[in-house]
Amino acid sequence: MKTFTTFDRPSGWSSLADAFREDFAGGHRIQMAPWGGLAILGHSELSALARNPAADGMAPDETAMAETPAIYHLLTRSVFTKSGEPHRADRAALIAALNRVGIPAIARAAIATLPETASHLDLREDVIAPLVRAVWASVIGYDREGALALERAVQDMSHVLSMAPDLSKAAIADAAAREAHARSLAALANGAPFARALQASLGAETAADLIAGMAFDAIETSTIGLTASLRVAAAHRDALTPTPQCANECLRLVSPAPMTMRLTTAPVTLGDVQIAPGTALAMVWAAGNHDPRAFPAPERFIPSRADARPLMFGMGQHACLGHALVRATLQELLAFFLARQPEITGDTSGWNILLPADLPPLKISW
Numbered sequence: 001m002k003t004f005t006t007f008d009r010p011s012g013w014s015s016l017a018d019a020f021r022e023d024f025a026g027g028h029r030i031q032m033a034p035w036g037g038l039a040i041l042g043h044s045e046l047s048a049l050a051r052n053p054a055a056d057g058m059a060p061d062e063t064a065m066a067e068t069p070a071i072y073h074l075l076t077r078s079v080f081t082k083s084g085e086p087h088r089a090d091r092a093a094l095i096a097a098l099n100r101v102g103i104p105a106i107a108r109a110a111i112a113t114l115p116e117t118a119s120h121l122d123l124r125e126d127v128i129a130p131l132v133r134a135v136w137a138s139v140i141g142y143d144r145e146g147a148l149a150l151e152r153a154v155q156d157m158s159h160v161l162s163m164a165p166d167l168s169k170a171a172i173a174d175a176a177a178r179e180a181h182a183r184s185l186a187a188l189a190n191g192a193p194f195a196r197a198l199q200a201s202l203g204a205e206t207a208a209d210l211i212a213g214m215a216f217d218a219i220e221t222s223t224i225g226l227t228a229s230l231r232v233a234a235a236h237r238d239a240l241t242p243t244p245q246c247a248n249e250c251l252r253l254v255s256p257a258p259m260t261m262r263l264t265t266a267p268v269t270l271g272d273v274q275i276a277p278g279t280a281l282a283m284v285w286a287a288g289n290h291d292p293r294a295f296p297a298p299e300r301f302i303p304s305r306a307d308a309r310p311l312m313f314g315m316g317q318h319a320c321l322g323h324a325l326v327r328a329t330l331q332e333l334l335a336f337f338l339a340r341q342p343e344i345t346g347d348t349s350g351w352n353i354l355l356p357a358d359l360p361p362l363k364i365s366w
């Protein structure tokens, strides 16, 4: 079996389809992960495993996180690292709480705060980051100061929670994890329906842990994902529609969470591969989204695709709980884009999702 080295070649791709082209051409749909376990690339393989209850959450490694005990604590309490009944219970409580959120109205209200005209704003810093902050603050109940502090905390945590961690900033990142928890606990007092429901079912401390544990996805991944999706939209103006399919196609091409981890809890058979219990599975969603068997001509932007189900939010019992929030915000952004026809300038050529900080800045005017 081939060893997965795609992530060791982090430069020079013009698209994610390019990055995985050789893997798929060679039939290397399941590979050995150099850090242990398996890397799963093929769409059908990812889909089968994602739905298998024996591919569950993977707890963080305490030894590897010795320098960041608060981040370690946050991760152990987060829903995506849990497995079995504790995972099901937390997930059910989160889903019930999210059902109390008026997602389309929150997304519309956030877009309505954009100014009538704008000149050379930074797409990420001046437009998308404030929108994402506003959406998440409405869901959780953060006030303006709390939302800004949370955003800074997430930026600081990303020194460690990244594909290329910088342990020289471990102390800053760890303090940020404590800040994220404290801000989330404080926000519960503001009585937003989501936070109220979660606190009622799980108690304040657990609710704050779960909320703080979602901050990275809710702020950082969402900001990068929406910014990069608008880059795709800018490059395909003539094919845009403000529809869920079009939002999906932008997100498929971007794949903002390129890989997440699962761990097998029982023997699993996948085609002719036997997977032992306790095997770490690197679920390479970005690869599945560019598998030519599932998405013919995977590099092309085709909003009318009715091929396979895109995997940017994962699938199955650990699938992303924020997908509706992200999709609704992107759909509103696409409608805004179509109505205002903004000018976007800057380098829109290939960039590497594995190094999100390198996303080339773009300017937007309308």
Ligand code: HEM
Pocket: 050, 057, 079, 080, 081, 091, 214, 217, 218, 219, 221, 222, 223, 225, 226, 255, 256, 257, 260, 283, 285, 311, 312, 313, 314, 315, 316, 317, 318, 319, 320, 321, 322, 323, 325, 326
């Ligand atoms: C563009 C933005 C986002 C992307 C690309 C993304 C992607 C993902 C992916 C790939 C997973 C793993 C799925 C799996 O293993 O099957 C995940 C899990 C998760 N996401 Fe997101 N996410 C985004 C935004 C959000 C937001 C806004 C929230 C806030 C509600 C959120 C909450 C979660 C949670 C709680 C989980 C863990 C679910 C579980 O383990 O049961 N995500 N996300």
